[in-house]
Amino acid sequence: MTDPVPAAVPSSGAAWPTTPQAFADTTLCPRCFAVLLSSRCHSCGLELAVPLAAELIAASHTLVDAERHRRDLIQRMWNEQLAAQLIVTPARPAPTYVPDAASAAAATAIAPPLPAFPSVSPHPSTVSPPGATPAPTVPPSHESSDSRPRRSGVQVFLLVTGIVLLSVFALFFVTVAYLFATVEVRVVVTALAGLVVFGVAWVLKRRHLPATAEGVGVTGTVILLGVLEFVRGAELFGSASITPALFSGAGFLALSALLEALHRISRLRFARLGSVLLAPTGVALVVVGALGSVDSGLALWAGLVAAGASTLALPQIRERSGEAALVRWVAVVSMTAALIPAALLLPEVPGSSALSYSVSAIVWGAFILRLRAGSGAHAWSRAASVMLGLSVSLAPTVAIFRHASTEWNLWAPGTAAAIVAVTLVIRARTSTTQLASRICRDAQIPALIVAALGLLPGVGLAAIHILGSVFPRYLLWQARPGDAAGFVPETGAWAAVLAPAVAALLGAVAIRLARLPSALGALVGCLSCVALLAAASHAGTVLLSLLAYAIVATTGLAALLATRGRRVPAVRVPAAIALGVATFAVVILSHASTSLWLPGTLATAALIVVSRFAIAPSTPAASFVRPLLTGFVAGFLFVEMTLLMPWISGWRPSLLSASSPFPAPTDFFALPGAGAVLLLCVVPLALRSRIDRASRGAWDLRAAAVVALLTAAISSLVLFVAGSASAIDHGARIAIPLGLAVAAIVWQIRGSVAHTAERVALAGLAPLALTATLASVADAATASSTALMLDLAAPVAAILSAALGAVLFTRASPGIRSAARIAWECAIALVMIVSIVRCIASADASTWLILLLLAVTPIIVSFADGNPFRSRSPRRFGGALSCVLATAALWQFLAFRGMVDVEPYTLPLAGMLLCLTAAIAVFSTQTASVATVRSTLFAAALVIALVPSALVSIADERPTRGVVVLVIAAVLTAAALLAPRVIRGVIVRDSALYSSIAVLVTIGLARAVRDAIVSEDGVLFPEIWVLPAVIALVVTSAVWTRRRALPFRVAQLGVPAAVALIGLISVVCLITLPETNSSTRLAVVSTTFVGVVVAAAVRRWVPLDRVSQITALCVLVVVGATGLVTGAAHPFELSTTPVGLALIVSGLVTVRRDASARTWPNLGPGIAVLLVPSLLADFGSTELWRVIALGVLSVALVAVSITLRWQAPLIVSGTVLLVHALAQSWPWIQGLYSVVPWWIWLGIGGALLIALAARYEHRVRNLRSFVGTISSLR
Known part of the structure; x- marks a missing residue:
């Protein structure tokens, strides 16, 4: 540390x-x-x-x-x-001292601190505190705290010996018995073993080990069950004469009694659980065995019912315990399972199923009464009530289903179950007894489900009959009034009517007597409607079915009119459904016959119109439903109008005969299209006030207008796509789209409809309709549909639509008006897109004219909001789209005339962009900040003017184009350096500088690489191409640095980019031209990079900063490595010496500048790169000059390092010198070793080791002194 x-x-x-x-x-x-x-x-x-x-x-x-x-x-x-x-x-425990509070406090205050050690605490002090009486020493007591009597050793020995002897005897006895006794004896022994296990369980229970006792007892029960089944399987003790079920049932009952006795003796819980589980099972098996010979279904049903009934006799069923839950589960599961065989027993006896389900219902009732006073039995009682209702409802249902015919089975079983369900519903509502009411309330649920499932086939059949009657059986107008209607099956005709009718009748009785919620009346009404519609479906002929459905529709309409303004959904909802289905049936049937089509259509329209009055105007639904019906009837009439002209002309469709030609599309769509256009023109004139202040009738007109709009649009589209074959077709194709366009203009003009969504939709359709009109006019005026006039229809329509939009819409339209304008312009854009795609798909010599006309439309749109150069609207960018289209027109014109040079394509576009930039800069608001749009346009103009020509010049065999582009880029670079950065918001200097330098770099690098790789002229120095780019980068960096121009990053990256560019092309030339002046190229480039590294180390400021130094050094390493790989560096010191010199000189500058700088990071790598590669040559064949030069240089570096006290040069050069001397002396050393025997060298080594050991401490001190001296160096 x-x-x-x-x-x-x-x-x-x-x-x-x-x-x-x-x-x-x-x-x-x-x-x-x-x-x-x-x-x-x-x-x-x-x-x-x-x-x-x-x-x-x-x-x-x-x-x-x-x-x-x-x-x-x-x-x-x-x-x-x-x-x-x-x-x-x-050996001697420490005496215990318990001080009082005062002495403890005093001891704590004066106790000296004891030293703490990590592993062992200090021994406790035995010195008493001052003033304290020493406590008497109490000898430790050797008496045991357990005072119970203990057995003597002899007694324990005798006991263990006896137990072992008895165990051995028992083991041998059981083994001998199993080996030599009969099977009966083995069974008896196993059964006794099971009883012994019961005894062990009782002993464990007495020893207060209840969990172990329960587990041991379960093992005994399993043993006895296995013995029982083994006896029956092996047919022992005469069990073969008893049926398996009867034998197993009796055994289970006996085992149940045994377990119950064991429970009363030992209070083991497993015994009670086994008893209550085995007793019902035994009863079921006994009954099944007794009745199995009569009928298997009867035996299974009786056994399950008997098992459930037997649980009623168990006292545990009314308790609140686990045994009670088990008993109830057994009862519920067995009696529920009995419902399945109850439907299958005694198939030849009528009424057997009804009797079996009745008995099951009685047992369920007894189960409910048995549980009425039980604790925690509410859920079980409710489950039993549900199963009681299921049994009662299945009794008549299954009996009828098993013995009645198919016609009766479709409705009679469900009717019987429905009667039972209604009875239970009424009883649940009217009963005064709480228990009876609760039982009926739970029992009605399965009864209703059974009734619904029983009536469902009949109701479903009714729906099938209704659908079959309205399904079109004939083609349009192919049937006579007396022909059969639809596809109505003959099976279940009465069931289809009686099933919904009976369900509706019983539902009405239940609602009336049980006072059920009136909301259920809707279901009753729906069933009544299904019954009426099913009855109408069986009328037979087309005429009678139409009249029957018309009567049903009239009935439903009358019900709606009678309940107008009243809140009776139970009547109005079914009536509305019946009216809708019957009206639909009338429409389908009326189209089957020619004589019935017009009356049926008029009757349908009348029904829909009259149904509007079934809704009171004051209700909330009137504002929505009435306009919906109005629009529906308008749409219906428009659809039917498509058939009017074919019906008048007597046309009839036929799939088998082609004698009647299919009518033209004009016959179908001209009349509805004309009517829809006329309605669209009338609606805005009929609305004299704004929609938001108009009456309720205005919404009806709007609904009709929406339908008319869709009809007119579809008719115009179909007529436009279908083409024309006559003057009438031409007239329809022109009139209907033109009328749609006029209607759209009227909607845009009228202020009463200014805030409607229809106005927006019509605004979007108007340019399309105008385009279709002009195309139809051109088609009618020219002989060929591919004429130029037909192609010019879309551009002319786009121009006219743009002009109309500029007139119709104001510059600042709020709300829905703005949406209409946007829709109008989107439609214009769609027309232009389609026209452009068509031009691309089928270009010809006149396509340029179409593109040129299309370029006019964006200009009109851009001028719609005023001066586009000052406006902030997005439409001002339309001028750019016009430029694109005009450019496309020019390019298409040139391409179809065989122009191959790139400049005619690019220079006009660049000039147009420059003019657009100048116009924006002159006519827009003057600003001091940078404008993104105009700056982007200016940069794009420069790129388009220079880059394509630059790319073409790369592949050109002649250097003329490349030289011209380089001169232009160089002039542009010089001009950019002299120009200001921003002129009227346009970034001039940066854009011109970046684009020109990019062109210089691209052309120079690509042409140099091309000349170095694929040129056949044998160019000596391809690097000449990159000199303009290098000069531009260096000059730009210098000028940028002097001016402190922005962005300053350009100045910082100029020299590194130039160095990287020179290094890249040098590497390419060294690889591709290894035989052409490779050594000269390597030397010149390496010298240049060394100069950059040294200059950057000395200057340390942009453009020669740390980035330039690192870049030049890295590129120098890459170039040197390339020279080594390609063999251009001969000798290899041409690659390594420049790197070493660059590192050494830059390190010397750093060491001289910073007194605290160490020599290892600054001089060590350079000296290693300078010396180590030449040192590695010593291990192979090397030249004499390298050996002498390496030795002299190493000695000189060692001398200089000692003089200047430099650590890294001393160590590196000294190590190199030592290894170099050893490598040069190695042949003499090897010869000397081979002259002297090997054992002499062993003696010499031993002597040296002894000598070293004798002076080991002194040599260690010398080594430490030497290390300290070296460490003290810089």
Whole structure:
């Protein structure tokens, strides 16, 4: 450890450290123990670079060793003392002294502190405190605290001997019995063993080991059960004459009685649990064995019921214990399982199932009565009530289902269960007895479930019949009124009507008598509606079914009108469902016949219109439902209008005959489209006030307008896609989209509809409709659909739409008005996108005209908010899109005319961007800050003007283009250095400088690499291409540093980038051109990098700073390694010497500048790089000049290091010199060793070891002195 704070120096002049290890610490001053920063102590001024320092270090180490030996002696003495105390202490215990409070306080106050040791506490003092009477010494008592009588040794011996003898006798007896006795004897012995186990359990219980006793008793029970089953399986003792179930049941009953007796004697709990579990099981097996020959189902049912009934006789069933829970579980499980065979027993006896379920219900009732006074039996009683209701409901249901026909089974079993369920519901509501009411309330749940499952087939069949009647059986207008309607199955016709009707009737009775909630009336009403609809589905013919469904719909509508304004959902909801289903059926059936189509359509429309009046205007639902119905009837009429023209013309669809041609799309969509457009034009004129202040009828008009909007849009789309074959088709294709566009304009103009969502939707459709109109006009005016006029329709429509939008919409439109404008412009954008995609997909010689016209639209949009150069609206960026489209038009024009040079494509675009930047800078608000947009445009213009030409010049075989681009980039770099950084918000200097330098670097590096790798001209120095980039980087860095320009990072990275660039191309040239001036290239480049490293070490400021130094050094290492790998460095010192010189010179600068700098980090690596590679050559074939030069240089470095007191150069050069001398002398040494016999060398080695051992201490002191001298060097 070191002491960073110098100790106080006493008058004698030497200080004493806080720890003995400080004496041997060479980083501390030996006089004041302050931290040393050099060979002279900065605290006390002691000079340590003297010969006596070595003897001082040796004396310090001797002092440390002596102090360590002293501490070891003290520790040994202490360990021996503790060992003696541990031997003496157990012989005589210390006397116990219990002081009073005063004496304890006094003793605490005057007691001296005892030394604390980590492992053993000090021996307690036996000296009494002052004033205290010494306590008498009490001899230890040898009497045992246990005063119970103890057995003598003879007695214990006799007892153990007897037990062992008896155990051996019993073991041999049992073994002999099992080996030589019969099977019956073995069974008897095993049964007696089970009884013995019971006795052991009783003994353990008496010995207060209840858990062990319970476990042993369970083992005995398992043994006896195994004996019982073994007797029956081996047919012993005449058990073969008894049925297995009867034998097992009797055995279980006997074992149950045995366990009950054991429980009464020993109070073992397992005995009671086994008894209550085996008794019902035995009863069930006895009954099954007795009735098994009659009927297996009857035997199983009777056994389970008997097991459940037998539990009623057990007294534990009414207790609150685990045994009671077990008994109840046995009863519930067995009687619940009995419900399954009750449905299958005696299939030839009618009513057997009803009788079995009735008996089960009686047993369940007895179980409920048995538990009515039991503690904690409420949950069991409720479960039994549920099972009672299930048994009662299954009694008639299963009986009818087993013996009735299929027609009856679809509704009669459910009806019987429903009668039972209704009876239980009424009884639960009207009973005055609490027990009966609770039982019926729990029993009604399974009864209702059974009734629902029984009636479900009939109700489902009714739904199937209804769906089958309305499913279209014929094609459009293919049936006659007398033909069969739908696909109605003949099976279960009465069940489909009776099942929902009976359910509705019983539900109504239950609601009336049991005073049930009126909300259940909705279910009754729905079932009634299902019954009516099922009855209508069986009318037979198309005409009769249509009339029947019309009657049902009229009935539902009448119910709605009769209950208008009243809150009776139980009536209105089913009536509305019946009205909807019946109306749908009328629509389906009316389309089956020609003569029924028009009356059915009109009747449907009338039903929907009249249904609007079934809703009171004052109700909250009226504001939503009435407009919904209005829109629905409008949509229905528009859909039916598509069939009007084909119906009038007598067209009938046919899948088998092609005699009737399919009508044109105009016949289907012209009439509804025209009606929808007319309605759209009328609605905003009919609304004379704003929507938010209009009457309720306005919402009906809006609903109709929404439907008309969808109809008009779909009709326009279909007609546009379908094409045209006649003048009528052309007229429809032009009129309907044009009308939609006019309607959209009317909606934008009228203030009464200014805040509607329909206005936004129409605004989005207007440009599309106008485009479709112009395309249709062009199609009608030209002979070919691929004519230029047809292609120009979209750009012209986009221009007209943009102009209309600029007129219709104000600059600042709040709320929904702004949304309409956005929708309008999004539609224009969609038209432009589609047109652009079409141009890309099918480009031709006239595509440039389309792109040029498309470029006009963004300009119009950008000027819609005023001056785009001063506006803050996002639309001002439309000018940029126009520039892109205009550029695309120019490029397409040039490409189709075979232009291959890149400048005609890039320079106009760059000039346009520069003009746009200038326009923004001139016409926009003048600002002193940097403007991102215009700066980006200016940078993009420079990049587009320079980069493509630079990339093309790289692949060009002629250097002319590359030289011209380099000259332009160099001129731009010089201009950028002279120009200000920001001009009217445009970053001029940075953009020009970065782009020009990037071009210089790209062209120079790429052309140099190309000439070095693929050039066939044999270029001597490809590095000439990178000289402009290097000069630009260095000059930029210097100018930037002098001006202190921003960002300053450019100045810091200029020289490192230039160094890296030179290093990269040098590495490439060394690899690709190893035979062409490689040594000269390596020497020149290495000298340059060494100069940069030295200059950076001396200057230490941008542009020659630490980053430049490290970069140059790293690149120098990489270039040197490349020279070594490629063989360009011949000799290899051309690669290693520059690195070593660079490190040494930079280290010398640092050592000279900083007096506290050490020589290891600054000079050690450089000297090692300079000497070690040449030293490694000594181990192979080397030249004489290298041997002489290495030796001379090492000796010189050693001399200089000793003179200047440098540690790292001395050690490194001395080591190199020693190894070098050894390597050069090794042949003579090897020859000398081979002349002298080997055993002489052994003697010499032994003598040397003896001599060393004789003077070991002195040699150690000499070594320490030498180490101290070396450590004192810098």
